[in-house]
Amino acid sequence: DVKVTQSSRYLVKRTGEKVFLECVQDMDHENMFWYRQDPGLGLRLIYFSYDVKMKEKGDIPEGYSVSREKKERFSLILESASTNQTSMYLCASSSRAGTIYFGEGSWLTVV
Amino acid sequence: DAKTTQPPSMDCAEGRAANLPCNHSTISGNEYVYWYRQIHSQGPQYIIHGLKNNETNEMASLIITEDRKSSTLILPHATLRDTAVYYCIVRARDSWGKLQFGAGTQVVVTP
Numbered sequence: 377d378v379k380v381t382q383s384s385r386y387l388v389k390r391t392g393e394k395v396f397l398e399c400v401q402d403m404d405h406e407n408m409f410w411y412r413q414d415p416g417l418g419l420r421l422i423y424f425s426y427d428v429k430m431k432e433k434g435d436i437p438e439g440y441s442v443s444r445e446k447k448e449r450f451s452l453i454l455e456s457a458s459t460n461q462t463s464m465y466l467c468a469s470s471s472r473a474g475t476i477y478f479g480e481g482s483w484l485t486v487v
Numbered sequence: 488d489a490k491t492t493q494p495p496s497m498d499c500a501e502g503r504a505a506n507l508p509c510n511h512s513t514i515s516g517n518e519y520v521y522w523y524r525q526i527h528s529q530g531p532q533y534i535i536h537g538l539k540n541n542e543t544n545e546m547a548s549l550i551i552t553e554d555r556k557s558s559t560l561i562l563p564h565a566t567l568r569d570t571a572v573y574y575c576i577v578r579a580r581d582s583w584g585k586l587q588f589g590a591g592t593q594v595v596v597t598p
Contacts, residue, residue, distance in 0.1 A: 378533075411586075419531075419588045434585075466530050473580040475521070478530035 378403055380479035382467050388485045395454040397482050399467030408450035409434075409468040409476065410442060419466070425450055426472075457486045490514070491575045496593045499569075505562040507592055509575030512556040517579045520551060522560045524571040525591070531574065534560065565596045 383398035401408065409424040411434075421434030423442040431442050439461060443451045450469075454461055467479040492510040499505040511520065519538050523531040535542055535549045537558070542549045548561040562569055574591040 380530075419586055421585055464528075468530075475533055475536060476586065477533055478523075481528070481530040483528070 378477045380467055380469055380477055382465075382479040382482045384482050385480065386483045386485075388487060389454075389457050391458060391486055393457050393486075395457050395484065397452040397454075397465055397467070397484070399450045399452070399479060400448050401450075401467075401469040401477075402448065403469060403471075403477070404447065405469040405471050405474075405477075406447075407470045407472065407476075408444065409470075410440070410450065410452045411466045411468065412436070412463040413466055413481075414463050422452065454484075457484075459486050462486045490577050490587060491589050493573070493575055493589060493592045495590060496595070499562075499565045499594060499596050501567060501596055501598050502564055505565045505569065505594060505596070507560040507562075507573050507575075507594065508557065509560070510557045511575070511577045514555050514577050515579070518577045519580060520549065520555075520558050521576045521578055522547070522549065523574045523576065523588075524569075525574065526571045531588075532571075534573075565594075567596050567598065570594060570596045
């Protein structure tokens, strides 16, 4: 079975804190993605990576950075969390031109 | 704007087939039809996809019209665990992670 695992399901952080969201996939997929999902706004792509150490900005990269040091792992970093980054964050992966599979999501609340 | 149109909601009796329609009249020749579902507070789950032929897997069947302007997802024997929001998406295989989720169809399966 396809498996994308996000390290934390629920997090509460304070404004200004540095936040790390970790994601691991066990399918040897080349591509990995980070999205956020908000009511009324749908799914929005933050960053994606098509290879180790490679990254590309998505539609809303401001306030975020990413790291991909190993093929199976893709981290999303909020350098200084703000309340408008309260959201559900979804990690996903796919083979080069294949189906995108999602993790269970991480609910982040910034207070 | 989403490239697909789905009814906002649908009820289905447990054990009966659920037929979920989707219109995608502007679909391009290289775009596939993908279906995902999202159970409350979880990440989207991949169901099935197709290009122009009908497809079936262990979860569902996908019927695509000959002109490819619409499709129907069929859940053959709905269970209570099939209650979710179902999303129909059109996507070119080389479009990276740019998925456009519309509002989807809220399916409620009742006993």
